[in-house]
Amino acid sequence: MARKDCPACGGTGWKPVETGGVRRVTRCDCQESERTELLLKQARIPPRYEHCAVENFDIRKDQDSGQPNPSLVAAKLYAKRFVDEYPTDFGLLFVGPTGVGKTHLAVAVLRELMLRKGVECLFYDFLKLLKDIRDSYNPVSQTSELTVLQPVLEVEVLLLDELAASDPTDWVRETLRHIINSRYNQKKVTLITTTHGVDEPPARREVRMPSGDSLPSLDRVLSHLGPEISSRLYEMCKVVQMSSDDYRKSIKQAGYKFHVE
Numbered sequence: 001m002a003r004k005d006c007p008a009c010g011g012t013g014w015k016p017v018e019t020g021g022v023r024r025v026t027r028c029d030c031q032e033s034e035r036t037e038l039l040l041k042q043a044r045i046p047p048r049y050e051h052c053a054v055e056n057f058d059i060r061k062d063q064d065s066g067q068p069n070p071s072l073v074a075a076k077l078y079a080k081r082f083v084d085e086y087p088t089d090f091g092l093l094f095v096g097p098t099g100v101g102k103t104h105l106a107v108a109v110l111r112e113l114m115l116r117k118g119v120e121c122l123f124y125d126f127l128k129l130l131k132d133i134r135d136s137y138n139p140v141s142q143t144s145e146l147t148v149l150q151p152v153l154e155v156e157v158l159l160l161d162e163l164a165a166s167d168p169t170d171w172v173r174e175t176l177r178h179i180i181n182s183r184y185n186q187k188k189v190t191l192i193t194t195t196h197g198v199d200e201p202p203a204r205r206e207v208r209m210p211s212g213d214s215l216p217s218l219d220r221v222l223s224h225l226g227p228e229i230s231s232r233l234y235e236m237c238k239v240v241q242m243s244s245d246d247y248r249k250s251i252k253q254a255g256y257k258f259h260v261e
């Protein structure tokens with residue numbers, strides 16, 4: 001589709017060019033940009049993440065060393081390489097504590113696949129997806145389960161944001177299993193973000209979540225989903241661990257309490 005008001009081609013989608021004195025027509029760039037705009041719209045990335053690019057992902061410095069956090073340096077590099085090398089036969093699973101930038105990087109990958117490679121993508125918050133599916137069961141609802149699920153199953157690259165795993169019901173497990181398995185069987189790429197603590201070396205085992213619980217390891221987080229789903233996720237995705245020492249400090253700080261408060 002060409003842009004109707006395009007000054008270069010007058011809306012035809014073909015613009016005149018002259019090479020070596022010979023005039024001919026060539027495909028106008030506005031055809032591409034219209035497609036890109038459509039892709040961006042269909043991807044349904046929330047406005048707060050619309051600016052996200054790999055380039056503008058800020059790598060925090062560790063307070064102790066003053067050096068850029070190595071896990072974030074690596075994560076940024078993986079994201080860039082993934083876009084460069086796409087199409088790939090695997091996705092990415094971004095794991096780490098809240099606020100470390102998992103969604104930023106995952107959305108950046110999604111946007112750059114659309115902008116640079118014209119790939120059809122879809123963003124879905126995991127809890128929102130479950131809610132949309134559940135709402136579709138309502139008899140007065142205008143949508144069916146299939147209307148909600150079809151794009152999730154069929155889009156070339158899906159980003160499932162904030163895959164939460166604590167205490168899933170059988171229905172949640174079954175729904176996720178269905179999505180993950182059918183995308184796996186169709187060799188479609190899935191990007192996932194999931195929140196969990198950092199894997200601590202033995203000496204730092206005292207680090208706790210603000211609630212006082214110990215930090216869950218990725219295995220433990222995924223095991224809530226059942227062995228089938230968690231092993232499938234490992235098979236489908238490269239795990240990208242993200243952490244920062246600020247987080248450890250703030251967690252540790254939260255553990256210091258006065259006896260009387």
Ligand SMILES: [Zn+2]
Pocket residue numbers: 002003006007008009010011012013014015028029030031
């Ligand atoms: Zn044009």
